[in-house]
Amino acid sequence: MRLTPLVIAATSVALVAPTAAQAHSPATHIPAAPGVSVPGGRYEHSVELNFRAERGTTVRYTLDGTTPTRDSRAYSPGRPLRIKKDTNVTAAAFRGGLSSVPVARGYLIKSREKPLARLVVMSDVHVGSHATADKKYESFFDTIGSIFPRPDAILSNGDMINDNGDGKGPDHRIVSEIFQTELARKGMTGTRLLISNGNHDASLAAIRAGYPRAWFPDSGGGYYESDVKGLHVLTVNTETYDSDTAQRTWLKKRLAEITADRAQKGKPVLVQGHRPTTGTTMDGQQAANPRLAEDLSAFPQAILFSGHSHLNIDDDRSIHQRDFTSVNDGSMSYVEVDHGYQAVTEDGLADRFETPTAQALFVEVYKDRTEIARVNMAADKHDIYTGGQWSANWQPPYASAGTLAGSTWTVRLKGSTSRQIKDNFRYTDSARNTVAPKFTTRTPLSRVHDAEGGTALRIAQAEDDQMVHHYDVGITDATTGAPVVSSKVLSDFTFMPRPNTLDIPVPGAVRGHRYVARVVAVDAYGNASPAASLTFRK
Structure with a gap:
């Protein structure tokens, strides 16, 4: 299932390598993943991170386990990122419309107290x-x-x-x-x-x-x-x-x-x-x-x-x-x-x-x-x-x-x-935790097309104080009244970094038909978000 991306590398860790002809063009050469000055691990003090990347690229990072995009915070060379508590830092290098494979590192920040x-x-x-x-x-x-x-x-x-x-x-x-x-x-x-x-x-x-x-x-x-x-x-x-x-x-x-x-x-x-x-x-x-x-x-x-x-x-x-x-x-x-x-x-x-x-x-x-x-x-x-x-x-x-x-x-x-x-x-x-997930964007649902002209529902992942476990996804063909998708779709929470979006295919979508999607984010304890809805046509 190949889908036209709306955000750079937001749905996949693996990126396609450039062709031989493209490799000579900076505009089409996929950047190398950024390096970092302090490796992940356990530390008894805060750490200051500096990123290394190819000239002409911008390093962008997240601190919440999500995949960096062009909208993520940019690293400013010479201004280290200080980590004071347990954190996953995910960074990727961006040049134009291309990004590197995102690389994630975990930092455990402890006191100097020695364990038994x-x-x-x-x-x-x-x-x-x-x-x-x-x-x-x-x-x-x-x-x-x-x-x-x-x-x-x-x-x-x-x-x-x-x-x-x-x-x-x-x-x-x-x-x-x-x-x-x-x-x-x-x-x-x-x-x-x-x-x-x-x-x-x-x-x-x-x-x-x-x-x-x-x-x-x-x-x-x-x-x-x-x-x-x-x-x-x-x-x-x-x-x-x-x-x-x-x-x-x-x-x-x-x-x-x-x-x-x-x-x-x-x-x-x-x-x-x-x-x-x-x-x-x-x-x-x-x-x-x-x-x-x-x-x-x-x-x-x-x-x-x-x-x-x-x-x-x-x-x-x-x-x-x-x-x-x-x-x-x-x-x-x-x-x-x-x-x-x-x-x-x-x-x-x-x-x-x-x-x-x-x-x-x-x-x-x-x-x-x-x-x-x-x-x-x-x-x-x-x-x-x-x-x-x-x-x-x-x-x-x-x-x-x-x-x-x-x-x-x-x-x-x-x-x-x-x-x-x-x-x-x-x-x-x-x-047990009783805090429900929530969608944090105004339009968490959107329609996208794949390379073959098929239709998919894109979900911008919700947020939770622990983790979003899955989404209850229902898609109905409003023209005929027939259900098209009824599924509990995992949020991919076992991966690091977590994909920012999930694309749910709409099988057999018919041109001109109207579709209604309803999505609820659910955490591991069953706490559920308000439903997000979208009406669209193929």
């Missing part, structure tokens, strides 16, 4: 070969190093490989080789790696055979305890938890002993297990092990990290508190959204719930709080299908590496009793 421990939490690695994973993990570990040069631990929370009962257990050695290579390359010699068992990890024996003993020090049941700089980390085996009496007894006993220790007051107990438990993150999607939720309910100091679902961490439903804290890890291979939505693709609207985005959590435990940053390893705009074939193996470089997938979550364990701690939870069902 720093941990990276990832999940669903799904590595199958060196050929598809080596370069990806070189990029991923570069991103890890830009935030935590020496993490105290990396938790890899299940599904390290792609075994489906088909004998791929030896692939664990491939993952081990890749991770050991990257840890050595980045000088992370003191970083502990702690693995949990997932449903695609073959057998416990295959895990033990594939990794150094220190990475999976279980005593036979796939569960174990680790000490990370005085912080208790309990790894559970969610493939057997509900039916494993010994594991349940062990977990409850250790939680009771740890939380009874006065020296642990205010400190979290981190629990990692591959599958989410019932009634917690993402409205309970793809959850299992109700007895794990039951056993953790007496311990509000517990923070449970889980993966398995591949559900994205852009969505603030990925953290949940009631009796304890649950956090969704996202996925290092590809992410998902709730089923039942469509996405704009090169072929028009298509049923999609997956995108080739990789994400992880960066956890800092302080004396009085735990801060959990959400980070994209790769979030460039791509369809999960290429030439009709499904593939999540997009290769670097990634223009979005290290960008932030949302604001940092802060977990505080305030109170002297379990009841007091629970009463002070902030990410509860009762405290």
Whole structure:
């Protein structure tokens, strides 16, 4: 679906390369992406950014995750852009009617207070070969190093490989080789790696055979305890938890002993297990092990990290508190959204719930709080299908590496009793966000034509205090009364930068017929904007 652009590169990260004849003309040469004086990463002070670009171009930038356009703020050489808080900075170089590929960088701005421990939490690695994973993990570990040069631990929370009962257990050695290579390359010699068992990890024996003993020090049941700089980390085996009496007894006993220790007051107990438990993150999607939720309910100091679902961490439903804290890890291979939505693709609207985005959590435990940053390893705009074939193996470089997938979550364990701690939870069902998205332009809807003369409805994306999840789109042929489009269309929120517009094709549009479009922007909690409407003819 090729549509005539109304704004420069606003709907796509990828740009078409100029022809050989055009390459010699400055007016038709697509500018190179701008460089920046300070790389993205974690800083304990504000940073000042200067951009570098080709002569004759203007650098324009955004600070809200959107794609820069000709109307975005222009960088003035010699006047640095100061970043004082966590921010995604997206910049592109413009010359005339052309722009570069936009490049996004994430900046985490912290104080000089030192955390007790720093941990990276990832999940669903799904590595199958060196050929598809080596370069990806070189990029991923570069991103890890830009935030935590020496993490105290990396938790890899299940599904390290792609075994489906088909004998791929030896692939664990491939993952081990890749991770050991990257840890050595980045000088992370003191970083502990702690693995949990997932449903695609073959057998416990295959895990033990594939990794150094220190990475999976279980005593036979796939569960174990680790000490990370005085912080208790309990790894559970969610493939057997509900039916494993010994594991349940062990977990409850250790939680009771740890939380009874006065020296642990205010400190979290981190629990990692591959599958989410019932009634917690993402409205309970793809959850299992109700007895794990039951056993953790007496311990509000517990923070449970889980993966398995591949559900994205852009969505603030990925953290949940009631009796304890649950956090969704996202996925290092590809992410998902709730089923039942469509996405704009090169072929028009298509049923999609997956995108080739990789994400992880960066956890800092302080004396009085735990801060959990959400980070994209790769979030460039791509369809999960290429030439009709499904593939999540997009290769670097990634223009979005290290960008932030949302604001940092802060977990505080305030109170002297379990009841007091629970009463002070902030990410509860009762405290859910109630702010609705809103359209911020006077004319958020417009009609556009594609190169073949077809008609499409262009939506200028709405704004929200967290994120716009999707749009309820209805288009009716008013001449005949027949509905033409009735769809829930994803806002492409898993990509960085987010496209500024979405083009919804109007299939079978008839010349001279009158069409009525109605669009409502909806966030992840179901808060809905007032409807935007447009009447148009082909």
